[in-house]
Amino acid sequence: xxxxxxxxxxxxxxxxxxxxxxxxxxxxxxxxxxxxxxxxxxxxxxxxxxxxxxxxxxxxxxxxxxxxxxxxxxxxxxxxxxxxxxxxxxxxxxxxxxxxxxxxxxxxxxxxxxxxxxxxxxxxxxxxxxxxx
Amino acid sequence: xxxxxxxxxxxxxxxxxxxxxxxxxxxxxxxxxxxxxxxxxxxxxxxxxxxxxxxxxxxxxxxxxxxxxxxxxxxxxxxxxxxxxxxxxxxxxxxxxxxxxxxxxxxxxxxx
Numbered sequence: 408x409x410x411x412x413x414x415x416x417x418x419x420x421x422x423x424x425x426x427x428x429x430x431x432x433x434x435x436x437x438x439x440x441x442x443x444x445x446x447x448x449x450x451x452x453x454x455x456x457x458x459x460x461x462x463x464x465x466x467x468x469x470x471x472x473x474x475x476x477x478x479x480x481x482x483x484x485x486x487x488x489x490x491x492x493x494x495x496x497x498x499x500x501x502x503x504x505x506x507x508x509x510x511x512x513x514x515x516x517x518x519x520x521x522x523x524x525x526x527x528x529x530x531x532x533x534x535x536x537x538x539x540x
Numbered sequence: 541x542x543x544x545x546x547x548x549x550x551x552x553x554x555x556x557x558x559x560x561x562x563x564x565x566x567x568x569x570x571x572x573x574x575x576x577x578x579x580x581x582x583x584x585x586x587x588x589x590x591x592x593x594x595x596x597x598x599x600x601x602x603x604x605x606x607x608x609x610x611x612x613x614x615x616x617x618x619x620x621x622x623x624x625x626x627x628x629x630x631x632x633x634x635x636x637x638x639x640x641x642x643x644x645x646x647x648x649x650x651x652x
């Protein structure tokens with residue numbers, strides 16, 4: 408049974424860097440069928456996508472955070488990480504990591520591609536991060 | 541970004557009664573491969589969100605069959621045939637057609 412375990416500080420000083428890690432167990436992080444994503448939830452609010460990373464290392468970031476965010480993958484440690492620079496009080500939120508499944512297979516014989524997507528099936532437990540001096 | 545709009549935002553339901561949540565996207569979520577990239581998630585009190593429905597109408601593993609999803613293009617619906625007490629939570633739709641993935645505001649389902 409795959410699990411995502413989040414770790415990282417719950418308190419970050421303004422202007423510093425928020426760093427969180429998500430450790431994957433029960434399945435391989437080294438599969439091209441998965442992508443790995445970070446999502447946050449401001450207090451009492453809805454969900455906001457921060458960005459995601461594919462097995463290839465390709466990333467997509469929310470344009471609203473792109474200048475400050477980095478998501479990376481460490482397959483040797485079965486981890487992926489979030490770094491958010493220059494934080495302010497507006498970055499106070501619960502941060503979630505999650506695994507999505509999406510891949511394509513191709514049939515040379517039939518000359519067509521097959522598309523598979525199964526949503527964000529596995530989530531971490533969430534980390535409350537408060538930005539305060 | 542694709543804007544997702546849910547209604548209602550609050551949904552009181554009597555146990556055993558049906559419930560329905562609507563989700564509308566600012567542009568079609570129908571991809572050229574024929575799939576509608578719309579998911580439904582529920583966040584139960586004090587928990588992380590969990591997947592209910594993917595690609596508009598496919599139940600995730602372990603999801604009871606009283607949950608069903610439908611829709612195409614820009615309009616989608618999550619239906620619960622008979623609400624149970626354990627269904628309390630905030631329900632979100634999410635589009636996965638293009639990044640950044642975006643969520644609806646959430647619908648708070650509560651038991652009357």
